Amino acid sequence: QSVLTQPPSVSGAPGQRVTISCTGSSSNIGAGYDVHWYQQLPGTAPKLLIYGNSNRPSGVPDRFSGSKSGTSASLAITGLQAEDEADYYCQSYDSSLSALFGTGTKVTVL
Amino acid sequence: QVQLQESGPGLVKPSQTLSLTCTVSGGSISSGSYYWSWIRQPAGKGLEWIGRIYTSGSTNYNPSLKSRVTISVDTSKNQFSLKLSSVTAADTAVYYCARVVVAATLGTAWFDPWGQGTLVTVSS
Numbered sequence: 001q002s003v004l005t006q007p008p009s010v011s012g013a014p015g016q017r018v019t020i021s022c023t024g025s026s027s028n029i030g031a032g033y034d035v036h037w038y039q040q041l042p043g044t045a046p047k048l049l050i051y052g053n054s055n056r057p058s059g060v061p062d063r064f065s066g067s068k069s070g071t072s073a074s075l076a077i078t079g080l081q082a083e084d085e086a087d088y089y090c091q092s093y094d095s096s097l098s099a100l101f102g103t104g105t106k107v108t109v110l
Numbered sequence: 111q112v113q114l115q116e117s118g119p120g121l122v123k124p125s126q127t128l129s130l131t132c133t134v135s136g137g138s139i140s141s142g143s144y145y146w147s148w149i150r151q152p153a154g155k156g157l158e159w160i161g162r163i164y165t166s167g168s169t170n171y172n173p174s175l176k177s178r179v180t181i182s183v184d185t186s187k188n189q190f191s192l193k194l195s196s197v198t199a200a201d202t203a204v205y206y207c208a209r210v211v212v213a214a215t216l217g218t219a220w221f222d223p224w225g226q227g228t229l230v231t232v233s234s
Contacts, residue, residue: 002156034213036220038157045206046157048222052213057222089157093217098172099147099159 003028004090004102011108012080020105022073022090028100030071033093037066037075040087049088050075077107085109112137114207114225122201122232128194132207132225139188140165145210146190147221148181150203158203162210163190197232204229 005023012018022035029035035053038046048057050066053073063084065076073092077084090102118130132146139146147162161171163181171179175194183190194201205228208221 033217034220038221045224045227046221047224048220051211051220051222052218091157091220093219096173097170097216099149099162099219099221101149101157101159104156 002101002103003094004092004100006088006090006102006105008103009106009108011110012077013110014080014082016080017076017078018080018107019077020075020088020090020107022075022092022102024071024073024092024100026071028071028092028094029068029073031095035066035068035073036091037064038089038091040089042086046089080107080109082109112209112223114209114223116205116207116225116228118228118230120229120231122197122230123234124198124232125196128192128197128201128230128232130192130205130207130228130230132190132192134188134190134209138185139183139190140185143212145212145216145219146181146183147208147210148192149206149208149221149224150201151206151227152200152203160192160194160205199232202230202232 037050039049040046053068054066088105115133122128145162148160163169178195180193208224212219
């Protein structure tokens with residue numbers, strides 16, 4: 001049972017902006033550990049989308065952005081496209097340096 | 111670029127040991143500040159971290175699985191492996207291997223790239 005909570009689903013029309021929250025606690029995100037985000041397209045392995053709270057790997061469109069504040073983090077997708085329909089997971093650590101994943105959010109493009 | 115590929119039996123009987131291997135290609139498993147990790151995902155559910163290993167052999171495991179998990183590395187074969195003992199139906203999942211990229215400390219590390227995953231079903 002994950003301790004990083006995400007909304008089960010978010011949706012938006014093409015071109016709109018959606019945000020996904022990742023809520024933790026003082027034992028994980030709030031303790032200063034970085035937050036990373038992964039995109040999982042249907043039937044495929046997760047792919048790194050954002051690392052170090054707000055950095056995009058090469059090849060990831062700048063429509064994706066990440067931020068972190070206090071005990072939570074957010075992923076924003078601007079200019080939503082049909083190909084963005086996927087599951088999204090945040091990831092951080094706890095004080096024992098066990099990796100933690102968020103509960104996951106399904107993004108639907110209307 | 112580095113690629114990872116999981117391999118192993120797709121069907122394991124209850125109470126037996128699940129064994130998987132991850133083969134790393136396109137680079138040496140011993141190079142750089144990387145750990146190597148196993149992650150699993152039951153059908154329709156979220157991701158669960160299983161554990162990680164450094165090429166020195168140092169390991170860390172998810173506390174909830176620690177008593178049943180062993181991760182090992184064979185640098186000569188550019189592989190690392192997972193053993194999960196006393197499996198039950200709850201261990202049925204897609205198992206992924208992934209490289210752990212450490213920017214500064216482990217608390218900053220992320221998973222990239224991932225293998226394609228392999229489905230392991232626990233059933234008699």
